[in-house]
Amino acid sequence: MRAFMAIVRRELSAYFATPIAYVFIVIFVALAGVFTFQVGNFFARGVADLAPFFLYLPWLLLVLAPAVAMRLWAEERNSGTIELLLTLPLTTTTAVVAKWLAGWLFLGVGLMATFGLWITVNWLGSPDNGVIALGYLAGWATGGVLLAAGAAMSAITRNQVIAYVLAAAVCFILMSMGTPLVQEVLGGALPAPVAEALLAISVPSHYAAVAQGVVTLADVVYWLSMTAFWLFINVLVVEWKKAA
């Protein structure tokens, strides 16, 4: 546990040791503002809630989560510090989960930076703050899934740019499988049970309802199992690289 916390602390402080983290957060918050107020027609709707923000949040996370994930393993492999990390007396799983947790906490900080939007809608009217809180949690959980997938991709390469592209590609697949457009295409090309299964493991199908205030056990199980699945893939990749 001590080793686990040591890695979480080190990783988290590594994010803030360079200006890149702040740049990501600023871009994320700026995009959140643009999508909420401009693209989401916040003022034309005349409703003081964050529905437009939560509509676009998973797509914003599609940009942010790979950016947070890309350095987790690629940087260690590139600088050689991975030799230090993997010869410490801890399991690969400990390192994988600790790194993910640090990235997830950083994503949480990014989400918190958008609290200005929450304050704004409360100032303009009286939104259902329970729904908003649930929306944030759904966004954070979704970010956790995308981050875990991105971290697994980061373990494949020593190049952070390649890590970002791979992570964004996998996250895009996880996202787009749940969109009506892709579902329509898949529905025509694949047997119905397969298309339904793909929909079930897509990110939006478990995000949309929760962001509107309805959370089911199935969604929670989905987030937990999907995150665990990608962390497991991450462990496999790290172990596979030892044998390669």
Next chain:
Amino acid sequence: MDALLRLEDVRKSFGPIMAVDGISLSVARGEVLGFLGPNGAGKSTTMKVAVGFLRPDGGRVEICGIDMWARPVEAKRHLGYLPEGAPLYDEMTVRGFLKFCGAARGMSGSGLKRAMEEAAERTRLTSVWGQGIGTLSKGFRRRVGLAQAIMHRPDVLILDEPTDGLDPNQKQVVRDLIREMAKDSAIIVSTHILEEVPAVCDRVVIIARGRVVAAGTAEDIAARVPDGAEPSLEMAFRHLTTRESAGRAAA
């Protein structure tokens, strides 16, 4: 003497390239083994296998009698490792880095503080204690790498080219430290700087193209020169590791 580190018929290939081809060696407590070989002979790969960073295709690695691949966490508890080039987290301070390494090894409180201070003192790091690692000179970086390798007083210490690129004064500091650590540990030092072998190592293993071509004391090996030549470690090294003679020496 019981061996604290034992490699048995370790093999490792990368695609078609056989990097380590059946290397066996053992090091006992109180012993410093010089691991020599030309560049690309498989020294670093052997060391990466010994510390559990690379999985061998075949063979066995034991640290204090613990099988590295059956019980890796336990085996690594007894291990200190300085990777080639001493990679470090540049954004951390020396203090922060050693604190991380200690905590990741399960140390805490006054025990951790004592281990950090002791390691810093032995590697002469106290003057750069609060400095960012990214701003340090090569010599200091190497010493930070050494400090993390020795801070938990490991039974087995594996140092990959610890003096490479250091000036003569810095080399002496590192050699003294290795001799001092050797009292309680089993140490492997890889190097291609032959001049430091007699000063530091009790025993020498020379490898070429992934195979052991000679093993013994520095004196024994220095005598293995072509007929009529003066005994010298450098001459013997060249004689044993050049392509023509490597096959014959191994056989």
